[in-house]
Amino acid sequence: MCRLVSGRHQDVGEQLTRELGDLGAQVEFVPADVRFDADVKNLVDRAVARFGRIDVAFNNAGTEGTPGPVTVVTDETYQATFDTNVKGTLLSLKHVFRIMGEQGGGSIVNVSSLTQPTCASLARLLQRLGHLGPLHSSVGRTGLPPRLVGP
Template structure:
């Protein structure tokens, strides 16, 4: 049976949990060779074993996306092992400190922006260096519905995801000349550890679901499907775009 990403080399950051993990699994089912990355070494090794058991070639390389030397090592490892990079999915991110702007500090700002903005910038920088040489590739960043809407409970997260969308559009314009596409997927509430933390426990999830037109929280696999589409040749004329996966929330 034809597999959509047969032999393609796919890098996923933040792959040890949630949306990144579901994305790595989805690419492996479509024949991709995977470089998975994250900070949690134990979870990364477990996922690597899981992917191998499914018949995929998979390498786990630990990296904190806000540390440039670790990203350089990650890309070097990818090139040494597979010789190229066809697709990159930048899923690493944190929800950061919520609450009023009046309670935020230099530390809460720095933590959120280091993971979400500096992390995305450094990923783009080093992935584009490889892809511009190759003259091919597709990158999908993770934004959020909060990348285009305000939220008084999460000002730093909102600001950081607006920045991710700005980086996505600017990188897309730069990368056009190399035949490289850069897009973002912007999920609404998705059932991952991050949402559990934001909601403050599983008991609050029905309240979150009630605020979504579709009447339910999304699954990480549903975001992975959108990411695979954006990375695929079916989206060959799509670049600099933000695809919302929000059960209708962004239509409100």
């Protein structure tokens, strides 16, 4: 079975690919930063070009941001954390739903730490921001309910 892994740190991705290859896995690394729509779209499109379809998408990108008291949070550090933890999940859902809907199925797993329940609160956040309708209509149209794993 072939797998595709991704991340924004090229050196870490290449090392992971080598280690998994040494264990006999067929793995390809595609650099992408989940904060950017074009990167996520490219990642999904590369997966489809390589494998013909996407059966499983596993969203695991996340950051705790800048550790410390709230008084040290800046607009930039907050935005980087939000964009990785929330927007990254949303962008992945956006592009993976597109493919899985066309192919008639698949599974999406969103991982969130229970101490940082970003994915768990994604629906509440999107509802507050007025974006829950598009997510619900995507789920209803594709029949692909995203799953949440909170280790």
